[in-house]
Amino acid sequence: MRLLEEREAIVQYGRKLITSNLTTGSGGNLSIYNRAEGLVAIKPSGVDYFEMKPKDVVVVAPDGQIVEGDLQPSSEIRFHLALLRYREDINAVVHTHQVYATTIACMNWELPAVHYLVGFSGNKVPLAKYATFGSQELSDNIIAAIGNYNACLMANHGIVTVGKDFGSAFATAEELELVSRLYYQTKCIGEPAILSDKEMITIGEKFQTYGQRK
Numbered sequence: 001m002r003l004l005e006e007r008e009a010i011v012q013y014g015r016k017l018i019t020s021n022l023t024t025g026s027g028g029n030l031s032i033y034n035r036a037e038g039l040v041a042i043k044p045s046g047v048d049y050f051e052m053k054p055k056d057v058v059v060v061a062p063d064g065q066i067v068e069g070d071l072q073p074s075s076e077i078r079f080h081l082a083l084l085r086y087r088e089d090i091n092a093v094v095h096t097h098q099v100y101a102t103t104i105a106c107m108n109w110e111l112p113a114v115h116y117l118v119g120f121s122g123n124k125v126p127l128a129k130y131a132t133f134g135s136q137e138l139s140d141n142i143i144a145a146i147g148n149y150n151a152c153l154m155a156n157h158g159i160v161t162v163g164k165d166f167g168s169a170f171a172t173a174e175e176l177e178l179v180s181r182l183y184y185q186t187k188c189i190g191e192p193a194i195l196s197d198k199e200m201i202t203i204g205e206k207f208q209t210y211g212q213r214k
């Protein structure tokens with residue numbers, strides 16, 4: 001079986017999407033790119049996260065051709081592959097319908113720097129224009145909006161986060177759910193204070209060196 005490690009990561013992080021309340025049912029999807037092998041592992045379409053086994057994961061070429069797998073790949077395979085091809089620093093893509101981020105996306109708003117943790121994306125989270133799920137237009141809209149950010153809201157749909165690995169793309173999804181909730185709550189009681197772009201540059205620099213030094 002090709003990409004065994006990546007298949008196991010999709011099963012592991014798929015379950016984490018449910019246990020971390022970032023998605024429900026078989027909603028959301030995730031993919032990971034092994035650049036050395038030139039192959040992508042992606043969640044199969046419509047399979048329950050707790051039923052999914054490593055053998056169910058679909059392995060495709062970056063152009064979408066199925067290399068290994070009996071099941072259909074995720075219905076959102078277009079934007080997954082477009083993101084992995086778009087930027088060399090993107091190896092992992094996580095897409096969810098997490099409730100607070102999706103609330104902001106349903107307002108067709110961007111998520112501004114209401115809290116410094118928006119720095120997991122950049123100085124904000126941009127918004128991709130609405131298009132039908134699974135469509136080429138949706139993929140094009142995400143690529144047009146994401147630029148160098150590590151996340152993008154999807155109008156009337158959800159959010160997509162990207163990273164060098166699942167650890168970082170998943171952490172971005174989790175932290176942005178907190179920031180989205182804070183934005184929603186502050187908007188409920190007034191007009192929140194937004195951090196400046198200059199401060200968000202400082203935050204971005206600090207994030208580079210945060211954590212355990214190796």
Ligand SMILES: [Zn+2]
Pocket residue numbers: 028095096097133157158
């Ligand atoms: Zn979706």
